[in-house]
Amino acid sequence: MKTARIALGLASVFAATFALAQGAADQRRSGYQDMGEALQKMQDDDTANPGMLFVQLGEQLFGKPAGAANKSCADCHGAGSMKGIAARYPAIPKEANKPVDLGGRINLCRSANQQAEPFAPESRELLSLEAYVAFQSRGQPSAPPSDPRLAPFRAQGAEIYRRRQGQLNLSCAICHDDNAGKKLAGVTIPQAHPTGYPIYRLEWQSLGSLKRRLRNCLVGIRAEAYAYDAPEYVALELYLMDRAKGMPLEVPGVRP
Protein backbone atom coordinates (compact mmCIF):
# COMPACT_ATOMS: atom_id res chain seq x y z
CA MET A 1 0.00 0.00 0.00
CA LYS A 2 2.74 2.36 1.06
CA THR A 3 4.90 1.51 -1.98
CA ALA A 4 1.92 2.00 -4.21
CA ARG A 5 1.38 5.46 -2.73
CA ILE A 6 5.06 6.33 -3.19
CA ALA A 7 4.90 5.09 -6.76
CA LEU A 8 1.80 7.18 -7.34
CA GLY A 9 3.51 10.15 -5.70
CA LEU A 10 6.56 9.68 -7.90
CA ALA A 11 4.37 9.36 -10.93
CA SER A 12 2.64 12.63 -10.14
CA VAL A 13 6.00 14.33 -9.45
CA PHE A 14 7.22 13.02 -12.79
CA ALA A 15 4.06 14.23 -14.47
CA ALA A 16 4.47 17.63 -12.86
CA THR A 17 8.12 17.92 -13.95
CA PHE A 18 7.18 16.78 -17.40
CA ALA A 19 4.42 19.36 -17.56
CA LEU A 20 6.87 21.96 -16.31
CA ALA A 21 9.40 20.97 -18.96
CA GLN A 22 6.67 21.03 -21.60
CA GLY A 23 5.49 24.37 -20.25
CA ALA A 24 9.03 25.71 -20.41
CA ALA A 25 9.28 24.61 -24.04
CA ASP A 26 5.95 26.25 -24.82
CA GLN A 27 7.03 29.49 -23.21
CA ARG A 28 9.50 30.10 -26.01
CA ARG A 29 8.04 32.82 -28.16
CA SER A 30 8.88 34.20 -31.54
CA GLY A 31 8.99 37.98 -31.89
CA TYR A 32 6.00 37.46 -34.18
CA GLN A 33 3.78 36.61 -31.21
CA ASP A 34 4.78 39.80 -29.41
CA MET A 35 3.93 42.27 -32.16
CA GLY A 36 0.60 43.85 -33.01
CA GLU A 37 -2.11 42.18 -35.03
CA ALA A 38 -1.65 44.57 -37.97
CA LEU A 39 2.01 43.62 -38.33
CA GLN A 40 1.23 39.91 -37.96
CA LYS A 41 -1.26 40.21 -40.81
CA MET A 42 1.30 42.09 -42.87
CA GLN A 43 3.80 39.27 -42.39
CA ASP A 44 1.22 36.56 -43.11
CA ASP A 45 -0.02 38.06 -46.36
CA ASP A 46 2.54 37.29 -49.06
CA THR A 47 1.31 40.17 -51.19
CA ALA A 48 1.53 42.69 -48.34
CA ASN A 49 4.79 41.50 -46.79
CA PRO A 50 7.49 43.76 -48.28
CA GLY A 51 10.05 41.03 -47.59
CA MET A 52 8.43 39.09 -50.43
CA LEU A 53 9.67 41.73 -52.89
CA PHE A 54 13.18 40.68 -51.95
CA VAL A 55 12.32 36.98 -52.16
CA GLN A 56 11.13 37.68 -55.70
CA LEU A 57 14.33 39.59 -56.44
CA GLY A 58 16.37 36.73 -54.98
CA GLU A 59 14.60 34.27 -57.24
CA GLN A 60 15.60 36.35 -60.26
CA LEU A 61 19.21 36.58 -59.05
CA PHE A 62 19.31 32.84 -58.37
CA GLY A 63 18.73 32.16 -62.05
CA LYS A 64 21.08 34.83 -63.36
CA PRO A 65 24.58 33.73 -64.51
CA ALA A 66 27.45 35.57 -62.81
CA GLY A 67 31.24 35.62 -62.57
CA ALA A 68 34.03 34.23 -64.72
CA ALA A 69 32.40 30.78 -64.64
CA ASN A 70 29.22 32.35 -66.08
CA LYS A 71 27.09 30.01 -63.98
CA SER A 72 23.93 30.83 -62.07
CA CYS A 73 23.03 29.41 -58.67
CA ALA A 74 20.23 27.47 -60.37
CA ASP A 75 22.72 25.80 -62.77
CA CYS A 76 24.05 23.73 -59.87
CA HIS A 77 21.26 23.79 -57.31
CA GLY A 78 18.12 23.93 -59.46
CA ALA A 79 15.37 26.44 -58.75
CA GLY A 80 13.47 25.85 -55.52
CA SER A 81 15.88 23.16 -54.31
CA MET A 82 17.02 24.83 -51.11
CA LYS A 83 14.29 23.49 -48.83
CA GLY A 84 15.48 23.11 -45.24
CA ILE A 85 18.94 24.56 -45.93
CA ALA A 86 18.48 27.79 -44.00
CA ALA A 87 17.11 25.88 -40.98
CA ARG A 88 20.53 24.37 -40.29
CA TYR A 89 22.77 27.41 -40.73
CA PRO A 90 25.24 28.58 -39.43
CA ALA A 91 27.29 25.47 -40.21
CA ILE A 92 30.83 24.52 -41.22
CA PRO A 93 30.87 23.95 -44.98
CA LYS A 94 33.51 21.70 -46.51
CA GLU A 95 35.29 24.69 -48.13
CA ALA A 96 35.89 26.36 -44.77
CA ASN A 97 37.24 25.44 -41.38
CA LYS A 98 35.07 27.83 -39.41
CA PRO A 99 31.31 28.25 -39.16
CA VAL A 100 29.63 30.58 -41.65
CA ASP A 101 26.11 31.96 -41.74
CA LEU A 102 23.83 31.68 -44.74
CA GLY A 103 25.11 34.92 -46.26
CA GLY A 104 28.69 33.74 -45.79
CA ARG A 105 27.80 30.43 -47.43
CA ILE A 106 26.33 32.24 -50.45
CA ASN A 107 29.47 34.35 -50.78
CA LEU A 108 31.69 31.26 -50.50
CA CYS A 109 29.78 29.66 -53.33
CA ARG A 110 30.01 32.86 -55.28
CA SER A 111 33.77 33.18 -55.04
CA ALA A 112 34.58 29.45 -55.33
CA ASN A 113 32.08 28.24 -57.92
CA GLN A 114 30.94 31.30 -59.83
CA GLN A 115 34.38 32.95 -59.58
CA ALA A 116 32.68 36.27 -58.93
CA GLU A 117 33.28 39.05 -56.44
CA PRO A 118 31.55 38.27 -53.15
CA PHE A 119 28.59 40.52 -52.35
CA ALA A 120 29.10 43.33 -49.85
CA PRO A 121 27.55 42.74 -46.42
CA GLU A 122 23.93 43.97 -46.26
CA SER A 123 23.88 44.52 -50.02
CA ARG A 124 20.49 44.13 -51.63
CA GLU A 125 21.76 41.21 -53.75
CA LEU A 126 23.05 39.22 -50.78
CA LEU A 127 19.96 39.86 -48.66
CA SER A 128 17.65 38.95 -51.54
CA LEU A 129 19.44 35.67 -52.18
CA GLU A 130 19.42 34.91 -48.45
CA ALA A 131 15.71 35.69 -48.30
CA TYR A 132 14.98 33.50 -51.33
CA VAL A 133 16.93 30.56 -49.93
CA ALA A 134 15.56 30.95 -46.39
CA PHE A 135 12.01 31.42 -47.68
CA GLN A 136 12.12 27.85 -48.95
CA SER A 137 12.53 26.68 -45.35
CA ARG A 138 9.53 28.64 -44.12
CA GLY A 139 7.54 26.62 -41.61
CA GLN A 140 10.34 24.11 -41.09
CA PRO A 141 11.75 23.75 -37.58
CA SER A 142 15.10 25.34 -36.87
CA ALA A 143 17.54 22.42 -36.91
CA PRO A 144 21.05 23.43 -35.81
CA PRO A 145 23.53 20.72 -36.86
CA SER A 146 25.01 18.48 -34.17
CA ASP A 147 28.53 18.81 -35.67
CA PRO A 148 30.86 18.64 -32.61
CA ARG A 149 33.21 21.17 -34.23
CA LEU A 150 30.47 23.78 -33.73
CA ALA A 151 30.35 23.33 -29.94
CA PRO A 152 33.21 25.71 -29.03
CA PHE A 153 31.79 28.43 -31.29
CA ARG A 154 28.35 27.97 -29.80
CA ALA A 155 29.87 28.22 -26.31
CA GLN A 156 31.62 31.42 -27.40
CA GLY A 157 28.26 32.76 -28.56
CA ALA A 158 26.67 31.90 -25.23
CA GLU A 159 29.54 33.65 -23.45
CA ILE A 160 29.11 36.83 -25.55
CA TYR A 161 25.35 36.67 -24.93
CA ARG A 162 25.93 36.77 -21.17
CA ARG A 163 28.89 39.17 -21.18
CA ARG A 164 28.16 42.69 -20.00
CA GLN A 165 29.45 45.27 -22.45
CA GLY A 166 29.19 48.87 -23.54
CA GLN A 167 28.74 52.08 -21.57
CA LEU A 168 25.37 50.88 -20.31
CA ASN A 169 27.09 47.71 -19.06
CA LEU A 170 24.33 45.43 -20.29
CA SER A 171 24.48 41.91 -21.64
CA CYS A 172 22.09 40.43 -24.20
CA ALA A 173 20.70 38.19 -21.46
CA ILE A 174 19.68 41.10 -19.20
CA CYS A 175 17.11 42.27 -21.75
CA HIS A 176 16.28 39.14 -23.72
CA ASP A 177 16.21 36.61 -20.85
CA ASP A 178 15.57 38.53 -17.63
CA ASN A 179 13.25 41.19 -19.03
CA ALA A 180 11.80 39.60 -22.16
CA GLY A 181 8.12 40.37 -22.57
CA LYS A 182 8.44 43.73 -20.84
CA LYS A 183 8.51 47.02 -22.71
CA LEU A 184 11.53 48.94 -23.95
CA ALA A 185 10.66 52.26 -25.60
CA GLY A 186 7.11 51.08 -26.17
CA VAL A 187 8.12 47.85 -27.87
CA THR A 188 7.93 44.40 -26.32
CA ILE A 189 11.39 42.94 -25.74
CA PRO A 190 11.51 39.67 -27.69
CA GLN A 191 13.12 36.48 -26.44
CA ALA A 192 15.95 36.41 -28.98
CA HIS A 193 14.77 33.60 -31.21
CA PRO A 194 15.97 34.64 -34.67
CA THR A 195 13.54 32.60 -36.77
CA GLY A 196 12.50 35.32 -39.22
CA TYR A 197 15.83 36.51 -40.65
CA PRO A 198 16.46 38.22 -42.96
CA ILE A 199 13.62 40.42 -41.66
CA TYR A 200 11.86 43.40 -43.16
CA ARG A 201 12.10 45.94 -40.37
CA LEU A 202 9.79 48.92 -40.79
CA GLU A 203 12.30 51.16 -39.04
CA TRP A 204 14.91 50.25 -41.68
CA GLN A 205 12.41 50.43 -44.55
CA SER A 206 14.39 47.54 -45.92
CA LEU A 207 15.37 43.94 -45.48
CA GLY A 208 18.20 43.35 -43.00
CA SER A 209 20.19 40.47 -41.63
CA LEU A 210 20.55 39.23 -38.06
CA LYS A 211 23.99 40.84 -38.13
CA ARG A 212 22.43 44.24 -38.68
CA ARG A 213 19.97 43.58 -35.86
CA LEU A 214 22.80 42.57 -33.52
CA ARG A 215 24.72 45.71 -34.47
CA ASN A 216 21.62 47.76 -33.60
CA CYS A 217 21.52 46.17 -30.16
CA LEU A 218 25.24 46.74 -29.64
CA VAL A 219 24.88 50.42 -30.54
CA GLY A 220 21.84 50.55 -28.23
CA ILE A 221 23.91 49.46 -25.25
CA ARG A 222 26.63 51.86 -26.39
CA ALA A 223 29.13 49.14 -27.14
CA GLU A 224 31.36 49.17 -30.18
CA ALA A 225 29.81 46.98 -32.85
CA TYR A 226 32.05 44.23 -34.24
CA ALA A 227 33.19 44.58 -37.85
CA TYR A 228 30.84 43.05 -40.40
CA ASP A 229 33.11 40.05 -40.98
CA ALA A 230 33.75 39.42 -37.26
CA PRO A 231 33.41 35.78 -36.11
CA GLU A 232 31.51 36.99 -33.03
CA TYR A 233 28.31 37.46 -35.04
CA VAL A 234 28.43 33.90 -36.35
CA ALA A 235 29.10 32.59 -32.82
CA LEU A 236 26.12 34.55 -31.49
CA GLU A 237 23.95 33.37 -34.35
CA LEU A 238 24.95 29.75 -33.64
CA TYR A 239 23.95 30.15 -30.01
CA LEU A 240 20.69 31.95 -30.83
CA MET A 241 19.63 29.41 -33.45
CA ASP A 242 20.31 26.67 -30.92
CA ARG A 243 17.97 28.41 -28.46
CA ALA A 244 15.33 28.50 -31.17
CA LYS A 245 15.86 24.81 -32.02
CA GLY A 246 12.59 23.29 -33.22
CA MET A 247 10.82 26.62 -33.65
CA PRO A 248 9.45 27.12 -37.17
CA LEU A 249 11.24 29.51 -39.52
CA GLU A 250 9.10 32.43 -40.67
CA VAL A 251 11.24 34.09 -43.32
CA PRO A 252 10.75 36.85 -44.34
CA GLY A 253 9.64 38.18 -40.97
CA VAL A 254 8.20 41.68 -40.56
CA ARG A 255 9.20 43.57 -37.43
CA PRO A 256 8.40 47.10 -36.20
Added chain:
Amino acid sequence: MTNVLINAPKTAKPGEIVEIKALILHPMETGFRPGTNGRLIPRNIIEHFVATWNGMEIFRMKMSPAIAANPFVSFFAVATESGTIGLRWTGDEGFLAEEHVAIAVG
Protein backbone atom coordinates in the same frame (compact mmCIF):
# COMPACT_ATOMS: atom_id res chain seq x y z
CA MET B 1 14.55 45.92 -62.48
CA THR B 2 11.02 46.61 -61.31
CA ASN B 3 9.59 44.39 -58.67
CA VAL B 4 5.88 44.42 -57.93
CA LEU B 5 3.42 42.28 -55.94
CA ILE B 6 -0.26 42.60 -56.85
CA ASN B 7 -3.20 41.15 -54.97
CA ALA B 8 -6.43 41.42 -56.96
CA PRO B 9 -9.25 38.90 -57.31
CA LYS B 10 -9.24 36.85 -60.53
CA THR B 11 -13.04 36.73 -60.66
CA ALA B 12 -15.86 38.95 -59.42
CA LYS B 13 -19.62 39.19 -59.71
CA PRO B 14 -21.10 42.17 -61.62
CA GLY B 15 -21.45 45.13 -59.28
CA GLU B 16 -19.21 43.55 -56.65
CA ILE B 17 -16.78 45.80 -54.79
CA VAL B 18 -13.27 44.41 -55.16
CA GLU B 19 -10.11 45.39 -53.32
CA ILE B 20 -6.91 45.78 -55.32
CA LYS B 21 -3.61 45.84 -53.43
CA ALA B 22 -0.23 46.63 -54.91
CA LEU B 23 3.24 46.68 -53.40
CA ILE B 24 6.31 47.96 -55.26
CA LEU B 25 10.04 47.93 -54.55
CA HIS B 26 11.21 51.54 -54.47
CA PRO B 27 13.60 53.48 -52.17
CA MET B 28 11.34 56.59 -51.90
CA GLU B 29 14.42 58.68 -51.13
CA THR B 30 13.13 61.94 -49.63
CA GLY B 31 15.81 64.34 -50.86
CA PHE B 32 16.23 65.65 -47.33
CA ARG B 33 18.72 63.10 -46.01
CA PRO B 34 22.47 63.64 -46.10
CA GLY B 35 24.57 60.73 -47.30
CA THR B 36 27.82 59.49 -45.76
CA ASN B 37 29.71 62.29 -47.57
CA GLY B 38 27.52 64.96 -45.94
CA ARG B 39 25.78 65.93 -49.20
CA LEU B 40 22.04 65.57 -49.64
CA ILE B 41 21.00 62.41 -51.45
CA PRO B 42 18.94 63.57 -54.44
CA ARG B 43 15.22 63.02 -54.22
CA ASN B 44 14.05 59.80 -55.85
CA ILE B 45 10.37 59.08 -55.26
CA ILE B 46 7.40 57.70 -57.12
CA GLU B 47 5.29 60.72 -58.03
CA HIS B 48 2.16 59.17 -59.45
CA PHE B 49 0.29 55.93 -59.25
CA VAL B 50 -2.57 55.38 -61.69
CA ALA B 51 -4.89 52.40 -62.02
CA THR B 52 -7.02 51.72 -65.08
CA TRP B 53 -9.77 49.21 -65.82
CA ASN B 54 -9.86 48.34 -69.51
CA GLY B 55 -8.00 51.57 -70.18
CA MET B 56 -10.36 53.78 -68.16
CA GLU B 57 -8.82 55.49 -65.16
CA ILE B 58 -10.33 54.29 -61.87
CA PHE B 59 -7.81 55.46 -59.29
CA ARG B 60 -5.07 58.07 -59.15
CA MET B 61 -2.70 58.91 -56.35
CA LYS B 62 -0.01 61.55 -55.97
CA MET B 63 2.81 60.44 -53.72
CA SER B 64 5.00 62.64 -51.53
CA PRO B 65 8.47 62.29 -49.96
CA ALA B 66 6.78 61.47 -46.64
CA ILE B 67 5.73 58.05 -47.93
CA ALA B 68 7.95 55.20 -46.77
CA ALA B 69 10.04 52.99 -49.02
CA ASN B 70 8.30 50.18 -50.91
CA PRO B 71 4.85 51.84 -50.90
CA PHE B 72 1.81 49.63 -50.47
CA VAL B 73 -1.42 50.93 -52.06
CA SER B 74 -4.86 49.47 -51.52
CA PHE B 75 -8.05 50.73 -53.15
CA PHE B 76 -11.54 49.57 -54.07
CA ALA B 77 -13.37 49.43 -57.36
CA VAL B 78 -16.78 48.25 -58.56
CA ALA B 79 -16.48 45.32 -60.95
CA THR B 80 -18.53 46.04 -64.07
CA GLU B 81 -16.91 44.21 -66.97
CA SER B 82 -14.27 41.57 -67.59
CA GLY B 83 -10.91 42.79 -68.71
CA THR B 84 -7.55 44.05 -67.56
CA ILE B 85 -6.59 46.13 -64.59
CA GLY B 86 -3.55 48.22 -65.41
CA LEU B 87 -1.27 49.67 -62.72
CA ARG B 88 1.29 52.30 -63.51
CA TRP B 89 3.87 53.96 -61.30
CA THR B 90 5.90 56.95 -62.54
CA GLY B 91 8.49 58.97 -60.69
CA ASP B 92 11.85 60.69 -60.44
CA GLU B 93 14.83 59.64 -62.55
CA GLY B 94 12.50 58.42 -65.28
CA PHE B 95 11.05 55.68 -63.09
CA LEU B 96 8.30 53.73 -64.83
CA ALA B 97 6.69 50.47 -63.80
CA GLU B 98 3.65 48.98 -65.44
CA GLU B 99 1.76 45.82 -64.54
CA HIS B 100 -1.46 44.23 -65.76
CA VAL B 101 -3.75 41.68 -64.18
CA ALA B 102 -6.79 40.04 -65.76
CA ILE B 103 -10.15 39.93 -64.02
CA ALA B 104 -13.24 37.99 -65.14
CA VAL B 105 -16.60 39.50 -64.19
CA GLY B 106 -19.67 37.35 -64.46
